[in-house]
Amino acid sequence: xxxxxxxxxxxxxxxxxxxxxxxxxxxxxxxxxxxxxxxxxxxxxxxxxxxxxxxxxxxxxxxxxxxxxxxxxxxxxxxxxxxxxxxxxxxxxxxxxxxxxxxxxxxxxxxxxxxxxxxxxxxxxxxxxxxxxxxxxxxxxxxxxxxxxxxxxxxxxxxxxxxxxxxxxxxxxxxxxxxxxxxxxxxxxxxxxxxxxxxxxxxxxxxxxxxxxxxxxxxxxxxxxxxxxxxxxxx
Amino acid sequence: xxxxxxxxxxxxxxxxxxxxxxxxxxxxxxxxxxxxxxxxxxxxxxxxxxxxxxxxxxxxxxxxxxxxxxxxxxxxxxxxxxxxxxxxxxxxxxxxxxxxxxxxxxxxxxxxxxxxxxxxxxxxxxxxxxxxxxxxxxxxxxxxxxxxxxxxxxxxxxxxxxxxxxxxxxxxxxxxxxxxxxxxxxxxxxxxxxxxxxxxxxxxxxxxxxxxxxxxxxxxxxxxxxxxxxxxxxxxxxxxxxxxxxxxxxxxxxxxxxxxxxxxxxx
Numbered sequence: 001x002x003x004x005x006x007x008x009x010x011x012x013x014x015x016x017x018x019x020x021x022x023x024x025x026x027x028x029x030x031x032x033x034x035x036x037x038x039x040x041x042x043x044x045x046x047x048x049x050x051x052x053x054x055x056x057x058x059x060x061x062x063x064x065x066x067x068x069x070x071x072x073x074x075x076x077x078x079x080x081x082x083x084x085x086x087x088x089x090x091x092x093x094x095x096x097x098x099x100x101x102x103x104x105x106x107x108x109x110x111x112x113x114x115x116x117x118x119x120x121x122x123x124x125x126x127x128x129x130x131x132x133x134x135x136x137x138x139x140x141x142x143x144x145x146x147x148x149x150x151x152x153x154x155x156x157x158x159x160x161x162x163x164x165x166x167x168x169x170x171x172x173x174x175x176x177x178x179x180x181x182x183x184x185x186x187x188x189x190x191x192x193x194x195x196x197x198x199x200x201x202x203x204x205x206x207x208x209x210x211x212x213x214x215x216x217x218x219x220x221x222x223x224x225x226x227x228x229x230x231x232x233x234x235x
Numbered sequence: 236x237x238x239x240x241x242x243x244x245x246x247x248x249x250x251x252x253x254x255x256x257x258x259x260x261x262x263x264x265x266x267x268x269x270x271x272x273x274x275x276x277x278x279x280x281x282x283x284x285x286x287x288x289x290x291x292x293x294x295x296x297x298x299x300x301x302x303x304x305x306x307x308x309x310x311x312x313x314x315x316x317x318x319x320x321x322x323x324x325x326x327x328x329x330x331x332x333x334x335x336x337x338x339x340x341x342x343x344x345x346x347x348x349x350x351x352x353x354x355x356x357x358x359x360x361x362x363x364x365x366x367x368x369x370x371x372x373x374x375x376x377x378x379x380x381x382x383x384x385x386x387x388x389x390x391x392x393x394x395x396x397x398x399x400x401x402x403x404x405x406x407x408x409x410x411x412x413x414x415x416x417x418x419x420x421x422x423x424x425x426x427x428x429x430x431x432x433x434x435x436x437x438x439x440x441x442x443x444x445x446x447x448x449x450x451x452x453x454x455x456x457x458x459x460x461x462x463x464x465x466x467x468x469x470x471x472x473x474x475x476x477x478x479x480x481x482x483x484x485x486x487x488x489x490x491x492x493x494x495x496x497x498x499x500x501x502x
Contacts, residue, residue, distance in 0.1 A: 017492035018499075058481060060488040062240060071247065082245040083467055083481050084277050089247065104441065104463070105434035118445060 002035040003070050004172055004203040005056075010065035010079070012048075012055050025051045029065070031222055035171070035201040038194075038217045040208065043224035049207040052224065053174045056205065057096045058086045069094075069172070091119055095170040097178045101149060101161035109152075109160045110135060110145045116168040134163035137193070139185045159186050166193050173197065175206035179213045187213060251313050253278045253417060253450050259298060259308030261474075268294045269305060270474040276418075279448040283465025283482065285458060285497065291474040292454045296422050299452060300339050301329045312336065314417055334364040338411025342423035344403035347410065350396040354406045355381065357395065361413045380413040381406070385439045401432035405439070412443065421453040425460055437463055458498065462486055470494045 012025040026048040033039055041049040054060045056067055058078060067078035071093070076085065090096075104112070114131035118124065135145055138159040144152065149160050162178060175194075179187050194217055198204065208214055211221075254276040261269040269291045276282045284292045297303050298310065301321060310321045314336060324332065333339075341347045348357050358377040359367075367373055381391055386405040395403050404424055411419060424440070425433040437460065443449060444464075453464050461468055461482070468485040470478045470493065478491040489495045 014488070015490075017495050054487065059483045061480070061484060061490065064240070073247070076246055077243070080240050080243045082242050082248065083479075083484075084245050084248040084280070086481060087280075087466055104438065105431075106438045107441075115445070 002201070003032060004035050004037075005033040005070070005205075006066070006068040007031050007056070008066040008068070010052075010055065010067060011063045012051060012060060013063055025055075025060075026224060029222075029224075033172075033203050033205065035203055036198055037219045038198055038204045038206065038214070040206055040211055040214075040218045040221035041224060042211075042221050044226075047224045047226055049224055050176050053096070053176050053205065053207060057090075057094065057174055059096075091116075093171040094174070095165055095168075095172070096174045096176070097162065097165040098176045099158055099161070099178055099180045099182075101157040101164075105150055106148060108146045109140065109149050112149060112160060113163045113167060116164060120168055130167060131163070134167050135160070138163050138189045139183070155181060155183060155186075158182060162186070162190055162193075166190075166197070169197060169200060170202060173202055173204045175204060175208070177207055177209055180209055191217070248277060250278055252276055253280075253313050254299070254452070255309075255311045255313070256299070257309040259295070259305045259310070261294065261298070261303070261305040261308075267474045269298070269308075272308075272471075272474070272476055274469060274476075276450055276452060278450055280467065281444060281451045281453060281465045283461035283468045284452065284454045284471060285456065285461050285468060286471035287456060287497075289473075290471040292471045293422055294474075295471070296339075296420050296452060296454045299418070300337055300420055301333055312417065331364075334361060335414050336416050337418045337420065338414070338416040339420040340404065340407045340411050340422065340424045342426050344395060344400070344407055347407040348395045348403065351394055353392045353394055354386070354398070354409075355391040357406055358410045358413050361410050365414055376413060377409070380409040383412060383443060384409040385435075385442075399432070400428050401436055404428070404436050408436075408439070408443075412447075412449070415447070417450060419449045419451045421451060421455075423455050423457075424453070426455065426457065433460075440464065458486070470497065 008030050010029040011027045014023040014025065016023060029052065041052060043049055051060060055062050062079040065079060068075045069078050110128060110131045113134055114127040117127035117130060132145060140156060140159045144156065149157050178190060182190065191214060194214065198217055252275040256274045259269050259272045272295060284295065286292045298305060304322050308322065312321065355377045358380050359373040362373055362376055378388060381388060384405040386402065386409055395406055425436050428436065444451060455461050465482045468480060468482050469476055472493050478494045485494060486498055489498045
């Protein structure tokens with residue numbers, strides 16, 4: 001078993017200065033994750049599942065605790081790692097998959113999908129070929145490949161987003177409801193891709209509205225429970 | 236325990252920063268323009284600087300372009316043949332360094348361009364300073380830079396004064412990148428442009444960044460622009476840095492009271 005992540009007593013709250021309030025998100029979260037393992041986060045809406053994913057990705061800054069991430073060059077605490085180190089890991093090893101595409105004006109679907117490969121140094125022609133393969137796999141119609149996704153329907157944008165997010169195999173994937181509102185074909189393609197990545201040793205942590213979608217992939221789950229909601233503090 | 240965890244020095248990033256600015260302070264009379272500002276920019280990175288008018292963000296960018304000297308402070312670029320505090324350079328050395336290694340795009344094209352010269356001439360001027368004398372080379376390199384900036388080549392001999400705002404910015408950009416600078420500075424490059432033109436200019440910048448991995452510093456009061464462009468963001472207020480972090484963290488989980496106001500005020 002190769003450890004990928006060890007989370008110890010992770011704590012997150014938000015300080016809202018204009019309200020003079022501290023909003024508790026979660027406290028004392030601990031778990032470990034090995035290569036090729038799939039961990040499901042469970043719990044009612046608003047309990048902090050997505051917040052936990054974003055904290056692991058460092059879109060949110062943790063308040064306390066450790067997120068030990070094991071690289072080939074030793075372990076690094078994502079809770080305290082320098083911003084440039086986090087950027088580096090996001091480019092190479094840690095992916096975040098949401099249901100939303102950040103489309104940019106005047107960038108074609110196939111270029112958006114190819115971008116992670118280009119950034120990883122893959123030649124333009126090879127990256128484009130691979131991008132088209134994944135657009136095909138997720139069921140994006142061929143005549144849309146060179147169009148700008150800003151004008152696509154929600155469902156088509158989501159497929160482009162998944163193709164982009166999963167094109168480059170990572171060591172750790174954080175999945176925030178990627179199946180929500182996907183059609184049957186795309187959902188099957190997603191589950192297939194996740195299964196392949198898992199078999200390659202990619203570790204995954206996911207939040208799913210319908211965990212049944214990925215039932216065959218789940219190794220373990222943790223249940224998040226509500227902590228006290230907020231407290232007034234002098235900030 | 237009200238503070239977020241303080242971050243460690245880089246462990247995985249082994250390349251040193253391209254730009255290192257330390258303890259820069261500048262007063263103009265009684266006005267404190269910059270107070271003990273430090274900044275690091277790594278090769279290939281895009282640093283965004285946000286803040287309201289008078290926060291010192293443009294002053295800081297001018298310092299990076301060696302247009303002004305601070306009262307105190309140290310500025311280094313990790314480039315071959317370059318050593319020591321750049322603020323210590325004389326005017327001639329500064330001019331050469333800016334012409335050859337640093338490109339800048341100003342909000343106001345009048346500041347960056349000779350409006351009555353041709354667009355290609357504006358780009359060529361930069362090449363002349365760097366010692367290029369062959370007319371054919373000047374023309375060819377000017378053309379390449381204009382093309383990379385997605386400027387319509389059939390208009391390369393038009394004067395900037397005859398061009399639209401978006402096109403003027405493309406000429407500035409071509410001039411800035413003609414010598415393939417190590418550092419590209421952008422001062423409100425899309426402010427005042429129509430939204431659709433703004434999107435096109437941003438797209439060009441993104442493309443350049445991706446294809447050439449140019450290190451950039453972009454100043455804007457427009458958070459949307461910063462969010463689109465920057466890997467990391469520095470928030471300035473009254474000449475000081477109040478917060479810095481990864482772009483998504485600054486926008487999704489701002490820590491400082493001022494940053495929270497700024498982010499929540501965005502439409």
